[in-house]
Amino acid sequence: MSSGATPVDTAVVACCQLAPTLNDPAANRELTATAVSSAAAMDADIVVLPELVSSGYCFADRAEAAASAEATDGATISLWSRLAAEHRIVIVGGFCEIGSGGEVFNSVALIDPGGLRSVYRKAHLWDAEVHVFTAGDSPPAVVPTRFGRIATLICYDLEFPEWVRIVALDGAQLLCAPVNWPAYPRPNGERPAEVVRVQANAAVNRMFIAACDRVGQERGVEWVGGSVIVDADGWPLAGGAASTEPVTLIAECRLADALNKAISANNDVHADRRPELYGRVAEPSNTAATG
Amino acid sequence: MSSGATPVDTAVVACCQLAPTLNDPAANRELTATAVSSAAAMDADIVVLPELVSSGYCFADRAEAAASAEATDGATISLWSRLAAEHRIVIVGGFCEIGSGGEVFNSVALIDPGGLRSVYRKAHLWDAEVHVFTAGDSPPAVVPTRFGRIATLICYDLEFPEWVRIVALDGAQLLCAPVNWPAYPRPNGERPAEVVRVQANAAVNRMFIAACDRVGQERGVEWVGGSVIVDADGWPLAGGAASTEPVTLIAECRLADALNKAISANNDVHADRRPELYGRVAEPSNTAATG
Numbered sequence: 001m002s003s004g005a006t007p008v009d010t011a012v013v014a015c016c017q018l019a020p021t022l023n024d025p026a027a028n029r030e031l032t033a034t035a036v037s038s039a040a041a042m043d044a045d046i047v048v049l050p051e052l053v054s055s056g057y058c059f060a061d062r063a064e065a066a067a068s069a070e071a072t073d074g075a076t077i078s079l080w081s082r083l084a085a086e087h088r089i090v091i092v093g094g095f096c097e098i099g100s101g102g103e104v105f106n107s108v109a110l111i112d113p114g115g116l117r118s119v120y121r122k123a124h125l126w127d128a129e130v131h132v133f134t135a136g137d138s139p140p141a142v143v144p145t146r147f148g149r150i151a152t153l154i155c156y157d158l159e160f161p162e163w164v165r166i167v168a169l170d171g172a173q174l175l176c177a178p179v180n181w182p183a184y185p186r187p188n189g190e191r192p193a194e195v196v197r198v199q200a201n202a203a204v205n206r207m208f209i210a211a212c213d214r215v216g217q218e219r220g221v222e223w224v225g226g227s228v229i230v231d232a233d234g235w236p237l238a239g240g241a242a243s244t245e246p247v248t249l250i251a252e253c254r255l256a257d258a259l260n261k262a263i264s265a266n267n268d269v270h271a272d273r274r275p276e277l278y279g280r281v282a283e284p285s286n287t288a289a290t291g
Numbered sequence: 292m293s294s295g296a297t298p299v300d301t302a303v304v305a306c307c308q309l310a311p312t313l314n315d316p317a318a319n320r321e322l323t324a325t326a327v328s329s330a331a332a333m334d335a336d337i338v339v340l341p342e343l344v345s346s347g348y349c350f351a352d353r354a355e356a357a358a359s360a361e362a363t364d365g366a367t368i369s370l371w372s373r374l375a376a377e378h379r380i381v382i383v384g385g386f387c388e389i390g391s392g393g394e395v396f397n398s399v400a401l402i403d404p405g406g407l408r409s410v411y412r413k414a415h416l417w418d419a420e421v422h423v424f425t426a427g428d429s430p431p432a433v434v435p436t437r438f439g440r441i442a443t444l445i446c447y448d449l450e451f452p453e454w455v456r457i458v459a460l461d462g463a464q465l466l467c468a469p470v471n472w473p474a475y476p477r478p479n480g481e482r483p484a485e486v487v488r489v490q491a492n493a494a495v496n497r498m499f500i501a502a503c504d505r506v507g508q509e510r511g512v513e514w515v516g517g518s519v520i521v522d523a524d525g526w527p528l529a530g531g532a533a534s535t536e537p538v539t540l541i542a543e544c545r546l547a548d549a550l551n552k553a554i555s556a557n558n559d560v561h562a563d564r565r566p567e568l569y570g571r572v573a574e575p576s577n578t579a580a581t582g
Contacts, residue, residue, distance in 0.1 A: 124563055127555040139568065159495050159560065161452030162569040187526050193494055196525065200491030203484055204450050234487060235478050264418040269450065272415055277430065278453040 009256040011147040013174065013208070014044035015239065015249040017227040019216030022056030023068050025096075029054070029079050032093065036080070039248050040087035045147055049093035050214035051155050051178040052106060058218040062104055065132045069098035072119055077109055084111045090145050092152055094178030097121065103134040108152045108178050110143050117143045122154040123163065126182075140167050148173040148255040155179040158197060158211070161204070168205035169270060173258035175201075177211045181224040183242070192226040195240045203234030206269050207258050210251075215244050232257045300547040302438040304465065304499070305335035306530065306540040308518040310507030313347030314359050316387075320345070320370050323384065327371070330539050331378035336438055340384035341505035342446050342469040343397060349509040353395055356423045360389035363410055368400055375402045381436050383443055383503075385469030388412065394425040399443045399469050401434050408434045413445040414454065417473075431458050439464040439546040446470040449488060449502070452495070459496035460561060464549035466492075468502045472515040474533070483517040486531045494525030497560050498549050501542075506535055523548045 016035035020028045032049055039047045051057070054076040055068035070076050080091045090112045097107035097119065106122040106129060121136025122129075140163070142151045151172035157163050158177055167175055181194045194211070202209045208231055215225040225243035229251040230236050237251035261268045307326035311319045323340055330338045342348070345367040346359035361367050371382045381403045388398035388410065397413040397420060412427025413420075431454070433442045442458035442465070449455060449468055458466060472485045485502070493500045499522055506516040516534035520542040521527050528542035552559045 123565055123568060125557075127557045130557050137565075137568065156558075156563075160564060161456070161491075161495060162564070162566075165452070166569070190526065193490075193525060196487055197491045197494060199484075200452075200488045203488060204452060234484060235481065266416075266418045266421050267447075272447075273451060273453070274414060274428075275453075277414060277428065278457065 008147055010252055010254050011045040012043050013210050013229055013251050013253050014039035014042065014047045015210050015212035015227040015229060016047060016049055017213055017215060017225060017243070017247045017249070018050055018053060019214060019246055020050070020053045020056045022058060022218045023064065024056070025054050025068050025070065025076060028056070029076055033079060033083060035248065036083045036091060037087070039250070040089055042248065042250055044089060044250060046090040046092070046150070046174065046176070048176045048210045048212040049091070049178060050212050051094035051180040052096055053094050053178070053214065055096035056218055057180050058221050059132050062132050065096055065104045066098060066102070069096040069104050071098055072109070072116060077111070077116055080109065080111050081115050085113045088113050090147060090150065092150070092176040092178065094154060099134070104132060105136060106133045106154060108154050110141070110150060110152050110176070112145050118152065120152045120154070122157060124156045124160055126156040142167050142170040142172045151175045153177050155181065158194070158201060161201065164201045165205065168207050172207055173255040174208040174210065174253065177209060179211050179213050181213050181226055183222045183224050191240055192224045192242055194224060195226050195228050195236070198228055199230055199234035199236070202230045202232060204269060206232040206261050206263070208232055208253050208255060215246055229253065299438055301543055301545050302336040303334050304337045304339070304501050304520055304542050304544050305330035305333065306339045306501050306503035306518040306520060308504055308506060308516060308534070308538045308540070309341055309344060310505060310537055311341070311344045311347045313349060313509050314355065315347070316345050316359050316361065316367060319347070320367055324370060324374060326539065327374045327382060328378070330541070331380055333539065333541055335380060335541060337381040337383070337441070337465065337467070339467045339501045339503040340382070340469060341503050342385035342471040343387055344385050344469070344505070346387035347509055348471050349512050350423050353423050356387055356395045357389060357393070360387040360395050362389055363400070363407060368402070368407055371400065371402050372406050376404045379404050381438060381441065383441070383467035383469065385445060390425070395423060396427060397424045397445060399445050401432070401441060401443050401467070403436050409443065411443045411445070413448060415447045415451055417447040433458050433461040433463045442466045444468050446472065449485070449492060452492065455492045456496065459498050463498055464546040465499040465501065465544065468500065470502050470504050472504050472517055474513045474515050482531055483515045483533055485515060486517050486519050489519055490521055490525035490527070493521045493523060495560060497523040497552050497554070499523055499544050499546060506537055520544065
């Protein structure tokens with residue numbers, strides 16, 4: 001565990017790839033408490049937990065999700081806040097959130113020793129989530145912490161480079177992304193496609209990314225189990241292969257690297273953007289081929 | 292070679308990874324003529340050539356580049372136009388362009404049997420290119436062809452997902468990208484980083500990408516030789532490993548796949564974008580870490 005009041009150059013990042021139990025928040029709290037304490041014992045400074053680890057994922061409908069949902073002052077966030085304070089760490093975890101109007105959100109909390117720092121609600125919903133969750137409509141937060149600026153996004157959000165760019169331009173040195181990547185076939189010898197996209201997102205922004213996946217089965221659904229921590233060049237420091245087992249990945253991340261966007265004597269991945277040209281985005285076209 | 296006046300579902304795409312000679316456009320025309328005819332004999336419908344294949348890359352300065360530059364009615368484009376007509380194919384190649392005001396551009400031409408269809412000038416310049424070339428400031432063209440809609444970008448342009456998104460939203464089924472990827476160290480067993488980013492660009496847009504790299508040495512510089520053709524899921528159909536040898540990659544591409552952006556019962560990689568949120572892009576921040 002790092003200490004001191006000034007920003008540190010290096011942080012130990014952990015991803016706890018777990019198998020939560022659907023509709024059993026109490027059991028899942030136990031699971032995360034054990035995992036976080038174990039990661040802290042391995043000197044982790046920042047611990048990332050999977051998407052919806054408080055509740056499981058495969059809800060039949062919104063009502064079922066609501067029964068496992070918690071407010072931001074509920075038992076799960078309270079537990080994680082106690083753990084963050086006890087171990088002097090940052091915890092980023094996905095949870096099933098109940099809104100003040102009864103809406104259900106697929107959310108991620110960032111908690112440090114001072115308590116809850118941000119809640120981000122997934123803005124890009126995957127498949128049947130559209131029948132369960134209300135999509136978030138706020139930009140993702142980038143939180144200054146003792147270890148540097150940390151952003152949070154959730155799973156399918158990562159497939160939208162525009163969305164990732166927003167947190168990178170806001171100075172995120174580390175993007176922590178709870179995910180539940182569904183398992184699909186892929187060519188032999190290939191890394192999971194989601195990992196490839198994480199690598200690209202990191203490299204084009206010179207930003208570290210820690211994506212924490214889950215394992216286990218729910219109602220016939222399986223996941224990739226492809227948790228990965230990549231550096232600012234997009235190379236995996238830990239994980240990145242498919243797995244069916246719970247595991248804690250650990251990587252020492254020189255987060256100060258992400259403050260330097262230069263990639264040649266004359267290039268800087270952010271300064272080289274030409275936003276004055278990007279505004280002219282065409283609408284999707286189905287123009288027939290000719291010629 | 293496909294035939295018929297209606298759009299076709301499948302096209303054979305070739306990347307001719309070559310070793311052009313610096314400052315010798317006549318020799319490079321010979322080289323490309325041989326390569327294009329050879330690819331056509333392998334039933335290629337669309338042939339992609341490297342960045343600046345007309346001239347080589349490592350110019351000392353703008354004056355040297357200008358001496359090898361050609362207008363869009365010059366000998367190189369004229370040759371490629373004859374070849375495209377003779378073989379009834381599309382040719383996409385990088386060339387050193389002289390502008391009407393004497394500017395030098397790093398450009399790509401798209402030519403079909405009817406002649407020159409588009410010229411795009413690289414908008415994101417790499418390293419010493421800033422001392423040689425004038426950056427383009429026009430959006431990339433997407434050209435309807437007999438084989439579907441084809442877009443062109445050049446090398447470092449691919450590192451800007453916003454720029455790639457523009458052609459994808461304009462209906463590009465295949466993005467042809469002449470590149471000169473400079474060789475850098477990478478971890479053992481890893482695919483070249485540029486290939487990883489091509490894969491991601493393809494997958495998040497469900498668009499084929501053919502990136503044609505070069506080999507050879509110029510003034511001490513070497514290239515990755517990582518030409519690759521990826522499908523609409525981002526998986527390599529041909530190439531993708533580093534190489535020092537000239538090679539012609541060939542892949543049959545079901546370009547009709549790129550017309551379907553659905554990736555689940557409820558998801559579409561383009562319709563799921565939330566541009567109303569993306570407008571709020573923050574400016575780069577160097578806020579010090581606190582907390």
